[in-house]
Amino acid sequence: MPKAAPYDVLFVDQSQNDPNPLPTPNDIDGSEVLLNQSSGSRLVRMQQKFVIKFGIHVHPIEARNMLYVAKSTTVPIPRVYAIYQRQEERGVVTYIVMQYVAGTTLLNLWSSLDRARKTAIARILRTYFDQLRQLQHPGYFGNIAGGPPLDDMFSATRGAHVVKTSFAAEDELIDYIIRVYSLYLGERAAHKTRYYQHVLPTVLRGNGSPVFRHNDFQRKNIMIQPDETPVIIDWEFASWYPTYWEYSTATFANGGWNDDWHDYVRMILDEYPTQSLWLSSMKLEMWT
Structure with missing residues (x-):
């Protein structure tokens, strides 16, 4: 069995109390694709309640924006559960784990x-x-x-x-x-x-x-x-x-x-x- 690729954890929502572990970059294979893959961004659905947005054109600040809005307002937006990054052949890839809406x-x-x-x-x-x-x-x-x-x-x-x-x-x-x-x-x-x-x-x-x-x-x-x-x-x-x-x-x-x-x-x-x-x-x- 191939060794899981390493990744960095930039943020994890410590308040989420779901008994199931959060999905990670290594869990993506076989997930349901929600949007067509573009040159630098893709969205997949996982475990019914999560989506992961990832790619070389995805950046942590998108998730940071959402965390800021969620903390500062009552505007309904998808909840951010985690931010990951890892180095791949095509460059640095960011993974944002969010609530499926x-x-x-x-x-x-x-x-x-x-x-x-x-x-x-x-x-x-x-x-x-x-x-x-x-x-x-x-x-x-x-x-x-x-x-x-x-x-x-x-x-x-x-x-x-x-x-x-x-x-x-x-x-x-x-x-x-x-x-x-x-x-x-x-x-x-x-x-x-x-x-x-x-x-x-x-x-x-x-x-x-x-x-x-x-x-x-x-x-x-x-x-x-x-x-x-x-x-x-x-x-x-x-x-x-x-x-x-x-x-x-x-x-x-x-x-x-x-x-x-x-x-x-x-x-x-x-x-x-x-x-x-x-x-x-x-x-x-x-x-x-």
């Missing part, structure tokens, strides 16, 4: 819901985001570990990884957004970069204070349980952002605009249409 994504349910049910769900989600907005900020814009925000604009853009710290003020964040844009598009966008340097400090304005945001607010990341309770999943991009950021990313993610979802986004989140249009324009230039 029964239900259906809001994306899959949406077309079957009438206006009253959509409104009821939106009002509940509004209370969740109100709680996140009221959390005491740490005095910077960035992730909970003190690094830069986890938005794709910073983490997945060519050259953006050179910045390792958070931003003390909105002006610093705006300067970095422009820098990322310039790094990505290079000299061919030099004139547009100078224009952004002139105009963005005026238009990309929140209230000056960071707020904790999920930053991937899409219907696919909302599970509706059998008792109708919405549960927010996938916290990998959560960080302290300007007040307008959640609305901006939510509208950008609504790329198809082929149904009435936007009518309910504005019930759930405060609207910042000006900032949203500017950020969306930049992202389209960079990523399409």
